[in-house]
Amino acid sequence: MASGKWRVASENLLTRYLLLTNLLLAMESGLQTNQEENKAVPFTFDLSFLISDFQQEWGRCNMAANYIAAYAAYQFPQRERVENLISTIANEMLETAVFLAPSHSDLQIRYTQLDDGLHMNITHDIRGDAITPYFALLDVLRGGHSNALYLKLLTDEEESSNNFNQLGLTMICNDFGARLNVKLENKSDRVQTQLFIPIKELSA
Amino acid sequence: MNYTKETYSLAYDPLDQQIDLVGSCRPVEGDEVVEIFRYLVNIHNQVHGTLRLNFRRLRYINAAGIKALSLFVAYARGRNTLKIKLIASGILAWSERVLPTLCNIWDKVEFSVYDKDFYKSQDIIEDLQFIPLLRNQTRILWPQEKEILRRHGLKKGMRTADICCGCGDIPLLISREFETGSIVGIDHSEGAIEYARNSQEEFNISNADFQRGDATALMLDDNSFDFVLCRLSLQIFSEPELILQELIRITKPGGRVYTLCEDYDLIMGYPESDLISQTYDRAAVYGDQMGMDLRNGKKLFGMLSEARLEDIETDYIMVDTNSTDRDAFARVIESWQAFSVGTIGATLGLSEADQSSLSAGYDAQLRAIRSPYGYTNWGMVACSGRKPLS
Numbered sequence: 001m002a003s004g005k006w007r008v009a010s011e012n013l014l015t016r017y018l019l020l021t022n023l024l025l026a027m028e029s030g031l032q033t034n035q036e037e038n039k040a041v042p043f044t045f046d047l048s049f050l051i052s053d054f055q056q057e058w059g060r061c062n063m064a065a066n067y068i069a070a071y072a073a074y075q076f077p078q079r080e081r082v083e084n085l086i087s088t089i090a091n092e093m094l095e096t097a098v099f100l101a102p103s104h105s106d107l108q109i110r111y112t113q114l115d116d117g118l119h120m121n122i123t124h125d126i127r128g129d130a131i132t133p134y135f136a137l138l139d140v141l142r143g144g145h146s147n148a149l150y151l152k153l154l155t156d157e158e159e160s161s162n163n164f165n166q167l168g169l170t171m172i173c174n175d176f177g178a179r180l181n182v183k184l185e186n187k188s189d190r191v192q193t194q195l196f197i198p199i200k201e202l203s204a
Numbered sequence: 205m206n207y208t209k210e211t212y213s214l215a216y217d218p219l220d221q222q223i224d225l226v227g228s229c230r231p232v233e234g235d236e237v238v239e240i241f242r243y244l245v246n247i248h249n250q251v252h253g254t255l256r257l258n259f260r261r262l263r264y265i266n267a268a269g270i271k272a273l274s275l276f277v278a279y280a281r282g283r284n285t286l287k288i289k290l291i292a293s294g295i296l297a298w299s300e301r302v303l304p305t306l307c308n309i310w311d312k313v314e315f316s317v318y319d320k321d322f323y324k325s326q327d328i329i330e331d332l333q334f335i336p337l338l339r340n341q342t343r344i345l346w347p348q349e350k351e352i353l354r355r356h357g358l359k360k361g362m363r364t365a366d367i368c369c370g371c372g373d374i375p376l377l378i379s380r381e382f383e384t385g386s387i388v389g390i391d392h393s394e395g396a397i398e399y400a401r402n403s404q405e406e407f408n409i410s411n412a413d414f415q416r417g418d419a420t421a422l423m424l425d426d427n428s429f430d431f432v433l434c435r436l437s438l439q440i441f442s443e444p445e446l447i448l449q450e451l452i453r454i455t456k457p458g459g460r461v462y463t464l465c466e467d468y469d470l471i472m473g474y475p476e477s478d479l480i481s482q483t484y485d486r487a488a489v490y491g492d493q494m495g496m497d498l499r500n501g502k503k504l505f506g507m508l509s510e511a512r513l514e515d516i517e518t519d520y521i522m523v524d525t526n527s528t529d530r531d532a533f534a535r536v537i538e539s540w541q542a543f544s545v546g547t548i549g550a551t552l553g554l555s556e557a558d559q560s561s562l563s564a565g566y567d568a569q570l571r572a573i574r575s576p577y578g579y580t581n582w583g584m585v586a587c588s589g590r591k592p593l594s
Contacts, residue, residue, distance in 0.1 A: 058230075058232045059210075059211070059230075061230065062211070062228060062230045062264070066264075077394070077398045078394055078416075079397075079401075079416070080295060080415060080416040080417075081295075081297045081394075081416075082297075084263070084264070084295075084296055084297040084298055085297045085298070085301075087264060088264060088266075088297075088298045088302075091230060091264070091266055092266065092267055095266065095267075150305070151308060151309070153271075154270070154271065154274035154278075154305070154306075154309065155274055155275065155278045155309060157275065165233075165267060167267040167268075167270070167271055168266065168267035168268075171267050171270065171302065171305075174305070175301040175302050175305060176301055
């Protein structure tokens with residue numbers, strides 16, 4: 001019995017030792033993982049707004065764009081330059097969303113900075129009548145034939161019948177090297193516009 | 205003839221036939237775009253020759269604002285009676301990216317970036333290699349200048365701006381010495397501003413803010429600072445009055461504008477007086493060829509008076525071998541010698557003989573500093589004035 005008790009006790013001790021060792025190893029490995037994860041974590045933030053706020057007070061597009069830009073620009077040594085570019089681009093994205101979305105919609109923005117450049121995803125509901133012209137515009141911009149369209153939009157005296165910011169998106173593609181992609185979310189009336197700005201466009 | 209909205213304005217200056225656009229112009233499409241277009245057309249129909257559109261203080265514009273401009277350019281193309289000059293700023297990235305597109309609408313639209321090569325010595329002054337020279341100068345100037353600043357009215361709690369702040373040493377010293385409410389440092393050199401921000405972080409100074417900016421078109425509000433400095437900078441611009449105008453604009457009524465400038469006529473040394481004087485005479489001439497006025501200390505009083513500042517105070521800052529650590533003073537002269545003979549000499553393509561002759565006076569001055577019986581100095585003029593209350 002004594003040896004049995006001893007065996008049990010020593011097994012318990014061994015178990016505890018192994019548990020403790022494993023725990024320490026796990027903690028160490030966990031710390032390493034966290035440290036590695038921290039290194040790999042990109043600079044990112046999410047913002048959420050109500051479309052109706054922007055529609056009621058247009059100046060909020062300006063405010064939100066400036067906020068995004070000022071916050072993001074601290075990541076760069078050329079702070080003023082980057083802030084100016086990001087604000088201009090973010091403002092056009094926001095203005096477009098405000099034209100496209102019904103007033104009850106929310107507006108989600110995810111901003112991410114990776115080694116290759118800046119990514120900004122903007123998600124919101126979209127008016128049914130705006131889906132086709134919006135996707136058509138993005139097709140043209142993605143096809144790399146936006147220059148002629150840009151000049152036409154600049155000098156067209158008639159207002160756009162589609163009632164959304166075609167010139168703004170065309171401008172950021174032409175003059176700021178922005179690349180745009182768009183997809184419908186699971187709900188057919190919700191759209192996500194993905195913007196990418198190569199890092200060289202910001203530092204040039 | 206102005207068009208003013210809450211966040212931006214367009215103001216016509218008939219003297220320069222120029223429309224100054226200021227603020228953040230992000231109108232909603234529709235009526236406001238039409239109003240901007242009509243304003244521009246109205247000015248167009250009153251001028252002859254060239255109409256300038258100055259965007260140097262327009263922080264932002266959106267596509268709707270650009271649409272108003274492009275419609276205007278298309279209108280001008282249709283009339284074909286004017287040339288249009290678009291003046292952008294290297295500080296405002298949007299202006300360099302978007303405005304050239306308007307030239308594609310009509311070939312009589314010219315585009316230029318004002319602060320690209322806007323003073324002759326820009327490349328060398330804004331080079332990071334210039335920073336050690338600035339820091340050496342500050343080391344020997346600050347003990348005297350902080351007292352001068354006190355005498356000229358800089359006090360605890362003041363909202364302060366240092367325009368052309370270089371690598372930021374002076375704003376950081378002011379923040380610590382005077383406990384100013386806040387201090388903004390502006391410089392056109394991206395490298396210098398980055399250096400300043402790093403120093404600020406290292407010294408954990410929270411009430412300073414460094415921004416890249418053009419001293420002739422500051423992105424700072426009118427009447428917003430109690431005390432505005434511009435040190436050792438007016439001399440490098442061919443049109444210092446453009447900077448002075450901006451210094452005064454951002455100063456609150458009753459606040460003070462403080463300037464400090466070199467004057468090579470105040471520099472002397474003994475022994476070898478002639479050699480030292482000849483070198484500074486030559487350096488002033490070479491500086492002139494680089495667009496710098498290294499003898500403008502004596503002109504400050506007149507400049508501030510002409511600008512209608514009141515209660516003008518002047519002071520000398522006289523760094524000399526008697527009042528300054530000789531080794532630190534020698535380091536400044538060595539920096540000047542390298543800058544003047546090496547950098548400026550190379551830029552102007554001076555012959556070896558001219559370089560050697562220029563160098564001789566600096567060597568003589570260094571000998572004066574290192575001799576226990578030698579004397580030499582570096583004289584500057586500090587001048588400040590109060591902005592009238594009305």
